[in-house]
Amino acid sequence: MRKLHAKSRLGCKVCKVRRVKCDETRPSCKRCSQTGRTCSFLADVPVLPPSIPSPPNSSSTESVPSATPSVVLEPLPNVRGPGSAHYKPAHSSLEERYGSLHLRLLYLFEHQPSEHMRLTHPGLDDLLQMMIKEAFRTPYVMDQVLAYSAALESVRDQNDREAQKLYAIEATRLQTRALTLYNNANPQASADTCLPMFIFTSLLAHHTLFDVLSDSKKDLGAVINGLARSIPVHRGLMAVAAACWSMFSPELQKQFLQTCLREPLDINITSDDECDSLKTRLKNSDLSVSSITIHLEAVELLQGLFDNERNAASLKQGNLAPLQDWLVGVSPEFVSCIQQRRPESLIILAFYGVMLHRASDYWFVGDLGKRLIHLINGQLGPAWEDWLAWPNGMVEYNKEAGEYA
Template sequence: MPRRAHKKSRNGCVECKRRHVKCDERRPKCVNCSVSERHCEYLAEPTPTATRAQTEASLTARSSPAVASPAGSVPASTREEDFPSANMLHFELLYHLSTETIPSLELNSEQMKVPASELFRVCVSAPYAMNEALALAALHLAVVSSPEKKDFYKTHAGHLQTKALSMFNAMKPEVNVETGGAILLFSVMLGNHLLSDALVFRDTDFNNFMDKLCQSIHLLRGVRVVASLSFHILVETPLSPMLRYDKMPSDRDGFLGTECQRLLDLITSARLGQSITDCYKDAIENLQLASNSANSDPGFMSKSPIAAWPVRVSDEYFDALRARRPEALIIFAHYAVLLHSIRDSWLFCDSGLFLIESINAFLGPGWEEWMAFPNSVLDTGSAHFST
């Protein structure tokens, strides 16, 4: 009986063979090496006279450190392409991350009590988290730098964020004790990055602006679902203070302040149908919760509930917002009041005022009663929800 042909591929890259993992044989760099940021190399096709022993010997020679080298020769383990030059931009971003970006978010403030060393340890544990951290630092520099450098840092912020997302999607990390912290921190950094990019570096055309903003929120909502699976694991870790703003009261009846209650009354009286009224009611209740939480906690904790609101709202409300339904836009204008309350943050700047003015212009006359509270911010500059 003839021997069955061997179907196992022998054409994988050197690194995958050394690590005994399946290689997809993509050239010039396979997926495994791309994700783990390893040097990817393929052996030359063996000649008919080459033996298995010769091939294995070649692999061993390539993966083993050289003890000595004759003068004038370079060992395979010290080739220049295996050790690329240090990227000075990344060092600049890392320095800015540690000295400016993290302090500006107050993640390691006295109130938060999340040590900077823990944040860096978590970032270093996952390439996607580290790339997003550098992306956020680049975005920060794009906001605060001189005009001639903004585009440079903005471009690199987008490149690093794309790389971080590609790594996250390719790795599909399972949520456990080892990965939970990185997934949570990644989602927090990505969320702030996406919102800031859409709100601060905005298109002046309202429809284009809303398309980009809704696309960013949609992506954020997807990542947030994955991150939420790790919350129960992180309760007893140094990152647990970052979870506080995600706690929801079990009873939300009767807690609406004057502004939110007036908005809900207008929506109820408009007789839009029970389903759409319920989804708007839920969005308004979450808006009040974000305001209450922002007023009760200092620093980063005052910004996080506001940044998290677009993730909390229901799919039905998000669909209505994307469709530019007037009532959904007016609720979003009330959300812009909260954004205006944290305008001192480089993440949001003057985006609250821009949103209120743009929604006014988009809706046109006839909605003055509905827009009374957001428009009061334009008149007085103050932004405060009653509790």
């Protein structure tokens, strides 16, 4: 006879069906984790709020812009692991209390950032203290801080797949909750809110790139969908950051700028022709005039960012801004071409992969650049290898072996 147990109304559904006692550990109870079952707690994620349509453009010259701009961000529908972001829980997880896992994540965020970032970014410790202080004041910042920490932990220990899975799921859950809190609060940029808003958008920008990195482990379609999904988010983040930046004191601006600088990139600062051959090939291609224009605009933007990267290297400076600037700057028409997998569009994306590759020492970028270029080579095949010669050379891609040196 099976041993009776005390009933738990808050236990997971799997344990209830199995008629065993649930310890109610989240995001996955111990019984389910130990037996390899998918705990129903993993699906306990807030419903994504509906997207808010942009107001129609007005040509009226009498309209007065708001002195306190507000940008509503839409959660990314990227859930790494079992469970659905569209599952409707019986209770609102926004009311959940923080547990021991979250205390651990907060400790790790403060004391164990990636070794690379601590070594290359002066003043990081002071910035972390500022972020934690704002996290205790602002709930959506706290959840994004914890989500960021969980995402980092999901890639830290490569030998513990179960822990990686748990942290990845919790990172997605916390990110979704942070975005929901932000959207519900609908903060207006002001002297009181600009700092937490800026911290939130900065962390979320990194986290969004990490989501694309996770997609890159699947296939090219997943990466393209992830990038396309991230572009409007990056645009919203940059709009918030720009609105808040002007409200910072010169001292605070200086602190952020010093922390964002990194060690100079080891690149050839005399070269200024990364995209010259690509522009020539596009001009001589069979694309329509309008399509050539769309593609050349994306290439010109990319070349300008390569130029800025070299200038920063010559000044012994560097930062991550170019990665976001290109995503924000490309036109919707070009994004549509990428989604259609037009060969010329994918090749431009491979050139952008070189820029990602140069930031591979950041944990949330990792080998995304290499993976992206590899997937594009596999999609296009030998017929386009001349077009891909430069990005392949930059990441030492061996086309015969189909791998990297």
